[in-house]
Amino acid sequence: MSAAIPPLDLAWLLMETPGGTTHVGAMLLFQKPPGRRALVSQVVADYRSREPIRPFTYVPENLGAGMPHFEEAQTWDPHYHVQYLALPAGSSYDDLLRLVADLHEPMLDRDRPLWRCWVIDRVPGGRFAIYTKTHHSIIDGVSGLRRLYDGLSRSPDDAIPAPAFALPVPPPTSSAPPPAVRRLTDAVHGVLTQVAAVNQISRGAIRKALSAAFGTHVEGSLPFVAGRAPTNAPLQQARGFATLSLPLEEMHQIAHHYGATLNDVAAAVIDHGLHAYLRDTDQGYAHEFIAMCPVSLRDDGDTTVGTKVSAMFVRLGQPEAAMADRLAQVAHSVATAKKELGALSADAAMTYAVALVALAGAGASTHLDRVGHPACNLVISNVPGSNDIRYLNGARLTGIFPVSALAAAIGLNVTLSSYCDHMDFGFVANSAAISDVHALAEHTRAAYAQLKLADSRDGHHAEHG
Template identity: 35%
Template sequence: MPPTDSMFLLGETREHPLHVGGLQLFELPEGAGPDHIIELHRDLLSHADIRPLFRRRPRSPLGTPGQWAWANDDNLDLEYHVRLSALPRPGRVRELLELVSRLHGSLLDRHRPLWECHLIEGLEDNRYAVYTKAHHALLDGVSALRLLEDTLSTDPADRGVRPPWSPRVRTDATAPPPHREPEPFAGLVSAANLARDLLGLGPAVLRYVNQAFQEQSATLPHETPKSILNVPITGARRFAAQGWPLTRIRAVGAAAGATVNDVMLAMCAGALRTYLLELGALPDKPLVAAVPISLREGDGVGGNAVGIILCTLATDLDDPAARLAAITASMQRGKDFYRGMTPLQVTALSAIPFTPLALSLLPGAAKITPPAFNLLISNVPGPAEPLYWNGARMTGVYPVSIPYEGQALNITVTSYAGTLEFGLTGCRRSVPRLQRLLTFLEDSLAAMEKTIL
């Protein structure tokens, strides 16, 4: 197992479950009978041909301090992993979110492959839901969303959709693999690139230090205020979710010269400002969000490099337009800072703000360690077209993420078929009345529409 995967197993405790999840809502297909969900569950259990990824369970070889290797589970109990649940009446979204909150707070069994799938019936408006979770050592949120997208179909008439753990039948299974000539001097080129990256890392760190201590930016780790979100957390979770039309968000962005991501961050900023004001806990300094970004070739760093931008949420500003402008400028400064760097340099510098987060895992450290940022806000692009599961249209897909010690709230959004879907995951004890944030998100967007459009 790669050390980066083992880290999530070693760092997990009862108070800090480290699995990611997803909640999908489906409309029952036309002609579905009263036993449709029971039949669907029975069909899911019939797919006993399991991908190798979903057979992996962790094991600790002798002489190692933790879970450092994967073992293959040849006796996987599919009925344990694929479960059927029913909501209590009246089967509102409120009851669904309460169930997901409880399911997301329980640890995965390390004696088994680290994933579960819950089929949930009894949802109002002729719908059902699917909640899935997988350990971060097995899958990250982006990989899980891509797997879901690859599993479902864009054709409502397609009845051959298989569950994510069951591999699709390959039509080219007997074809020989394509022959590729080895590239000459490939090893020397890789070594040279690594040396170049390491030599360039020193100047990049100096740039970071210069920005931190000379530019007096409000989006750097030493400027982040302590808030009620930056406290020790428990293992219990609360989850809230809702979607907003992308047309509304794009209209605000076009009028303000901002991206969809900027407007999404401004929605979160306005909602958090109102939420903290209501609790009498708004810091004088603006909150700071850690925002993962994908740095592609157009940004000069190539491929799939991922950076972390510390973005001001400008929660000290009352004016929605001024708040959005400050967020847009902050995100642009972050992108400019990374421009021209290699993936290794981007990864190394992005790790610097997470140092206080790592220290906060020590007992009691979260109370005295200053936060590098107040919360993580991620935006993961999702499917642009409606997707179907054997005729059932997916009407919503909401990410269920991980709060960390000293980071009691996580906001992750994904786009799907013309909507932007928000998933808010918080510590049940440390983030009171989490559902109120959904109302405040709508209020925040409406205020920007009134002020900017």
Template identity: 75%
Template sequence: MNAAIPPLDLGWLLMESPGGTTHVGAMLLFKKPPGRSSLVREVVEAYRGYRPQPPFNYIPELLGGGVPHFREVDSWDPHYHVQHLSLPTHSTYQDLLRLIADLHEPMLDRHRPMFRCWLIDGVPGGRFAIYTKTHHSIIDGVSRLRKLYEGLTPTDEPAIPTPPFAMPHAPPEPSAPTPALRRLTHAIRGAVTQLGAVNQISLSALQKTLSAALGSHLEGSLPFVAAHAPTNPPPRQARGFATLSLPVHEMHRIGHQHGATLNDVAATIIDHGLHAYLRETGQVYPHEFIAMCPVSLRDDGDSAVGTRVSAMFVRLGRPEASIVDRLRQVVHSVATAKAELGAMSADAAMTYAVALITLAGAGATTHLDRIGHPACNLVISNVPGGNEIRYLNGARLLGIYPVSALAASIGLNVTLSSYCDHMDFGFVANSAAISDVPALAEHTRKAYAEFRSKTRVL
């Protein structure tokens, strides 16, 4: 069976390069119960006994055979797609992070189903990890995390549910045949809507380009107006990875006291930590960073295959700002960008994302992004998580850390997701941009501690 590739998902495929990969991943960290030495091997063997289901059995065909499409395949190599590793004796948690970074580096093989999974034993503290990556063209971050949670159990019984890649995809609801005239009407209406969306986006982009040329201070969503930062070197394949966990309810309370959301607080401490890291490494950046913040367009219960996102491009705080002033600046920028995106229809928002991905990909392919403005300086994303404790074969899930994509000379991606009472951050960087990603995570933690010290936490 073949399925046409939607424009946004096609963009993820066309813009990809060895240095700018567009797969998304996650590291799940588990605590093994005592006396279960074979626990990880049991999960590996169970997972290899399943077969991938759509979209995890898709292979893209971009040339020949008409329009670009996904083709379903029946064959797969379970030992390639589900691998069992173990860290050497006396390894550290940092060794695990370095291994995850190495596994995250290479592109997925497009001649095989576009997902892979590694179960990693020997993590210190009686723990093990699962690292999985999937191409962004077949699933977005929200859907991926939902499936990861569905692949776990709410009790500590030694049960191994169906792995995410083998879960059946809900078929679309049947609909009555549509008369030819109505189909034609819908097609014309869709084309007009898309044309209107393009016009809406083009007018806004032209206004901002002219304003930038005149030296005006720009407001709203700001793609392709960022100055080149240390986070925007030409992409390389080498990756760095680090994690951070913070108390999610406390973050909510701190944000509430300042009239801010949890996302505002997260963006502020990442921004503050990044400026501190660059000062420490002699790479002072004298401008405000512009961060791309993906926005999910999925309704509750939406499980459609592919990517359904748009994005805001948010100006962060001034380099010299205090942590509290930085939050105020971020709150203002997010509000204006959110208002601009909110004024778009869903069609316009999707077209906006397609246009930006296309432009960013074209800039990276032609190297024009090295002389023009990059799309942004970094990506900050929040993927909805879960509130309940989860288990796998009796092992408790301790945390779930996103390991996201890097593409188009955007050398830093910080994605966060809540789990139970903490917010888990995954920092992924092009090593040419950030050479010591754990140090950046530590500066972000210190920024939060500074913020907390200046706020009365109830």
């Protein structure tokens, strides 16, 4: 069976290079219960016994010519797609992160289904991990994380559920093909809405580009107006990966106190941490960063295949701003960009994403991104998580850290997701731009501590003012 590749999903395939890979993934960390020595080998054996289900059977065909489409692979190699690894004795948590970074580096083999999974045993502290990666052309962050959660249990007593790659996809609303007239009508409507979307987007884009060229301060969503920061160094294959967890309810309280959102708090501490890291490594950047913030276009419960996403390009805080001021600056920028994106139709929002990914990919393939304005300086994404404790074969899930993509000369991606009472951050960096991503994560932790201190002082003054 073959399936057409939608434009945005095709763009992820066409723009991919060995240095700019477009797969997304996650590292799941589990705490073993006592006395279960065979627990991990049981998970591996069970996963290898499962049959993958679409889109985890898809192989891309005719990407360079003809009609690009997905074909279903007739066979799969369970030992290739589900691998078992064990850390050597004496290994540290940092060794696990280095291993995940190494596994995340190479492109997925396009002659096989576009996903892989590694079960990693002997993680310090009586733990094990699962690292999985899937090509962005068959899944996005929101639907991908939902499937990972659906592949876990809510009880430690349950057996091993079907993993993400073997979970059935919801059936289409109608299996009967539409009549020829209906197909023609849909095709014409699609062309007209795409043209209208391009017109809707292009007017604002041209206005902003002209304003930026003349040095005018512009607001809203700001693609391709960013300065060239250290994070925009040419992408190499080497990756760095680091994690960070922050208390979720405390982040909510700080956001509420400042009239901001949880996303604003996360973006502000990442922004502050990145400026501090670059100053500490003699790479100080004297301008505001512009971050791409993906926006899911999925309705609640939508687990269909493919990518349904648009994006905002948000101006972050001033380089030397204190944390409270930085949060206010970020909150203003996000609100302005969100209002602008919200004014677009759904067709325009998707077309916006397709056009930007295509432009960024063209810039990377022709190296124009090395002389012109990059699309942005970094990516910050918040993927919805879960409030419920999850288990796998009796082992408790203690953290789930996104491991996302780097492409088009954007050398830093920080994706976060909430789980139970904490927010888990996954930092993926181009090692040519950020040589010590663990230090960047610690600078982000320090930035949060500064914001927490400012919040407590402001709260104290408000109570006694």
